[in-house]
Amino acid sequence: MTDTQTIPPGENPAETMRKVMEEIAHTDAVSFTELHKPGEPFLVSVPKGRTVQDLTPALHAIAERVKPFHRKGTARLETLASLVDWANRFKGDTSALFANPDMTAPSLTCIADYHDQGPGTIDPNSGDGTARHCHHRGLYKFPLSEEWKTWMKVSGQALEKDQMGEFIEANAKDVMDPTPAILGGKESDSHEPWENRLIRTAQQIEGRFGQLHQLLAMSKQFQVYETSDLKVSTNRDSGEAEIQFLNEHKTADGKPLNIPNLIIITIPVFQGGAPYRMPVRFRYRKSGATIRFILTVYNPEKAFEAAFEEAATEARDKTDLPLFYGTPES
Template identity: 50%
Template sequence: MEHPEVQNIAETMRQTVEQLSKAEPIDTNADRTDLSAAHLLSLPKGRTVADVTEQMRKAATHLKPAQKTGTAKFETLDSFIDWTNRFKGDESVVFANQSRQQPSLTSVIDYHPESAPQLDPKTGDANARYCRHRGLYKFPVSEEWKIWNAVAQKTLAKSELGEFIEEHAKDIIDPSPALLGSGKPENAEPWEKPLIEVAAKLKGRYGQFARLMEMSRHLEIYVSSNLITKRNPDDGTVQMSFENENKDAEGKPLSIPNLFLIAIPVFDQGVNYRLPVRFSFKKNGSAVSFRLTIYNPEAAFYDALKEAVNTAQEKTKLPTFYGSPETP
């Protein structure tokens, strides 16, 4: 029978050896500088195995990252293009997001090479990339665009209409003679022809800035009703209706232009677009309310966006896709 003291000495020696023993690397036939390999250690106490792969990778990338990552954000399209050209490679691409809420351009520098997946159980897909190195440009919608689209959602009293027109007079331009109906339509400039077509489609005519100011300050509207009767010769019945006519303070029929022109940029620091604005009014009792609505603003928005995307594509020479890149 072993003496208890002998057993205690052996236990003490074992514990002492465990505590003093060094951690020993386990040979996995891996190069110690290979960040893709597992690095294992045999620890003294209980000879447990610890996976220190992540710690080794952190140590190896402490002073220098293993790859370029992050998203650079830009305030101008030119800066976005210059940065993309600085870092682009053979596999880099650009994504264009057409969202009306927040249009944007994203360049993915480390995008996947063009090919089908090449899966290997040991090395994985040779053509897979993390797509973590990116540039982002969010198109800043101009203040003018925000203001004129916001007023389209409102009904304005006469005083509010006058204040709005005076405050944003810089955006309003007088129509050219061709838009006012002078001269032959076939002699109109290329930019005038679509606006002439809009007026014809809406059965309207363009007003000048001075006329808008005059109406917003002095317009008074009176409504007169005329009884109209129509007899049906087949059954002898008579239909009666009232036809309303709007007149000014002197009793003359109102002649109000229902269109005028503004020139505003869609995006901040962008070129101005000539846009027709519909002018309408409604009389409720003694009060008159007005509406100002940009005609087909989507056309100008997507045209400005496409122009910017084409510029980025031409200057970066990169494949461009409409949509959003995968989440890295």
């Protein structure tokens, strides 16, 4: 079925066609002041059979050329203080902090427009009143110190004698000689807390702290002589015999090898941060005529956790925002 137009009596076809076209092509002027509620759709009827089209996206795009409807984007801050200032500038009742304690890429994020607290209740007309876009964020990526990255890279790696010597010489500023209290190896109330902590660590792993000059001397002149002794034991009841080869490492003059197996380094976890004292295990491995040295930072996670928690707590206290450990919703 097709639409038809009846020509009134006394009116010519041209006049009738002009009136029909005016009716079909008629449109109403739209004022942008009517867009005071961006969340509501804006519908208009247009020609060509008077179909209805949703012009809301187009009108919003035009309106946002002058002023956005809501804040969005991520600011990347270079210092913790800047992250705190950014959060205090834009925070609201629903803002929150998220601390990501990843040892390889730690970060702290402030979401200015985070969801409101409490359970979400969905209204058929207005939706969830506690939901937010979570589009306005400030991000601070903690810069790991060069010292931290250097020691973590070499930790656990087998080094030749020359490699070990060059590494120690290049990073001698990070090595701390043990205090007399630490060399004594016994805890005491008169010691500093950090001294007792290092003494306990040495006792737990059966270690003994050495000094920088000892490590440098070993990297230049260290030689190991290996002797093998044969041990035979016999069970007189059964008559069974057991044979063992006992290998022992000695110095050039035949004395048993007795070397320190721990050193202390003092390095910051984060660039510009406070230094932390950490024990480093020193070991060597002999295979034939080849000797490899291994430096392993002992339990670096504790120093990292302490430094990260200190920074995250500082941000929480200076912004008075709730702090969550982890990553926010994507």
